[in-house]
Amino acid sequence: MVEDKESRGRTRGGAVPKVLLWVVGVLIALVLLVFIASFFIDEPLRRTTEKRMNQSLKGYSVRLPKLHFSLIGLSITLKGLTISQQAHPQPPVAEFPYLRASVQWREILSGKLVGDMRLDAPKIHVNLNQLRTEAASKVPMKQKGWQQAFEAIYPLKINLLKITNAGITYIDADDKRPLKLTNLSLEADNIRNIHLPDKVYPSNFHLETDIFGSGHGTVDGRANFLAEPTPAVKAAIELAKVPLGYFAPMLARTNMKIEGGVLSADGNVEYGRKVQTARLKKLTIHGVRLDYIHAPETARAEKRRAEKVKKAAKEVSNKPNLILTVEHFSLTDANIGFLNDYGGKKVRLFLSDANLYLDNFSNQFSKGPARAKLSGRFMGSGVTEATAAFRPEDKGPDLDLYVKITGTQLVSLNDLLRTYGDFDVTAGTFSLVTELHLKNNRVNGYIKPFFKDMKVYDRRQDKNKGFFHQVYEMLVGGIAKLLENKQRDQVATKADISGPLQSPKTNTWQVVVELVRNAFFKAILPTFEKEVTALGRKR
Incomplete structure (x- = not known):
């Protein structure tokens, strides 16, 4: 009897594992069938x-x-x-x-x-x-x-x-x-806003990437990917050591030539239906060489681009729901130039060792004036200092600009003098002071160039030039000599710039470029310019 009970106990105890094995076996079979299917x-x-x-x-x-x-x-x-x-x-x-x-x-x-x-x-x-x-x-x-x-x-x-x-x-x-x-x-x-649906930006995201090999960028932020009509985003952005030379092919289509340079920046952006802001705490560009190239065959395209820029600037200026701010911008160790390519004659004016610092730049008039400070060497030798204070367009351009250039070696301007005056120099220095004030659709100021110790004709340098051209350069040098300030041995003239703006809707920087360009090219050949032109026609 004892043996029968023990035997039945083992049988009952062994029945449970068999059931489990059977269930597990069925499940494994189903999994295999599903896997194979x-x-x-x-x-x-x-x-x-x-x-x-x-x-x-x-x-x-x-x-x-x-x-x-x-x-x-x-x-x-x-x-x-x-x-x-x-x-x-x-x-x-x-x-x-x-x-x-x-x-x-x-x-x-x-x-x-x-x-x-x-x-x-x-x-x-x-x-x-x-x-x-x-x-x-x-x-x-x-x-x-x-x-x-x-x-x-x-x-x-x-x-x-x-x-x-x-x-x-x-x-x-x-x-x-x-x-x-x-x-x-x-x-x-949380792209589908399952959690925190009552928040403006319920989703979070992180993006990180290497840029053009040596650069790096990160974006950390929150978003509402389901917002209409477009997703809404609020994020912090950081860029480091982004090489700018890679943009050369694209900039070439806008008459810009760029070489070298690295960019770094950090700031934040917010883009939604009711507000768009871009706030750069710091934007720096170091070691870039940048030229704007003007040529007759691209003049129409340049004009069209200028009109588009003018229109875009007008549209964003003081726009209530669009806030653009650069708290601090710096351009260091740069070479910035303007290259005029006319009929095969290339004239490049440039500022080397350029350092530009700009603070509080904004598209909002209420943000107060932006202030800029520029230093460098005009044509590689003229010590240059400039300061500017300006506001976004409100009732027309609003700008105060002061520029001083000292001790530019005149021989560095020979390409310019040959092209526009048909002569060159062998010695001398060029300096310039200009002050411009733009407000209430009026401009007031002056541009004053100085030429010191200018020597136009040198028998050894000009021995290979034609006889009449040598005579012409002697006459130019003589005229300059007559106009010299005997106490300071310099030629100087002053061009006043004042009056109403031709177009009150013109934006600030367009006015500055036009005034400086026109006044400079007229003043750089001082009061003897008319005589030089007349002599050139008679020759």
Whole structure:
């Protein structure tokens, strides 16, 4: 009897493990069946997804070589996805080596069925031809089916997005100087505003990237990605050591030539339906060489650009819901020039060792005056100092400007003198003082140049020049000698600048450029300019 009870006990005790084993075995079998079935689903789903994406997109085509759908995690993984512009298919505008979307299980507890998406090492490629084709397209970007194509990949709304090791490349006219963002990472959470829905910016995001090799940038902020008509963002931005030479091809189209230079900046931006602000706490540019090139064949284009800049400046000036501020801007160790290319004759006026400091610059009149201080060497030798105080346009330009140039070696101006006066010099210095005040649509001021110890004709230097040209330069030198201040041995003249502005709507810097340009080129050949011109005509 004792043995029978022990035997039955072992039997009853052993029945439980068998049931558990049976249940576990069934579950494993089901998992295996689901796992195997998912592979049979992959190819039909891949073809369907690729087809739906291509049907959604306008002007672009998709190639999807691999797709895997996991029934267990309700996730989908895409490998090798490429998107190409039909007009310019090479290179593809986007490549996604690995893209995975799945249910964001943690939000199930919040009663929300949303997804998360991860992209590893995606690459974006855009060149100038592709960009121009897109700009010329009659179909707006938002109507090209991107949202529908995206939904064809995964039906759930994405609430968490992670991007790692991304790259963005833009190639302009020079394919040897691509603009590249590398090692780009982005994480954005709560995109669907599940949490903190009452907040203006319920979502948080972080972006970090290397810029053109040596530069670096970070953006930390919050956003409302569901805001209408466009997403709203508030973020802090920091840029460090961004090389500027990469922008040369693009600036060339605006008559600008740039070499070298690095940019650093930090500030914050806010963009929403009711307010747009951009506040740069610090913006610095170091070691840049920048020239503006003027030529007759580009004169019309230059004028059109100037009108666009003028119009844009007028539109943003004192606009209530747009606040643009630069608290401190510095340009250091720069070489800034103006190159006039006329009929093969190139004249470059420049300021070397230039340092410019600008504080409290804003588009709002209520912010008070901005103040600027400039120093450098005009034509590499003339010690230059300038100060300016100005306000954004309110009732017309409002500016106080003072400039002083001392001891410029005249031989450095020979290209200018040959082009505009048909003579050159062998010795002497040039100095200049100017003061301008713009207010209430009037200008008052003066420009006063000084020429000291100027020597126009040198028999040894000019021995290879024609006889009549030598006589001409002797006459010019003689006229300058007659006009010299005997006590200081210098030629000086003063041009007063006063009167109403021709166009009260002209913006401040356009007025400054026009006044300085016109007055300088007239005053640089002082009171003997008329005599020089007359002699040149008789010669």
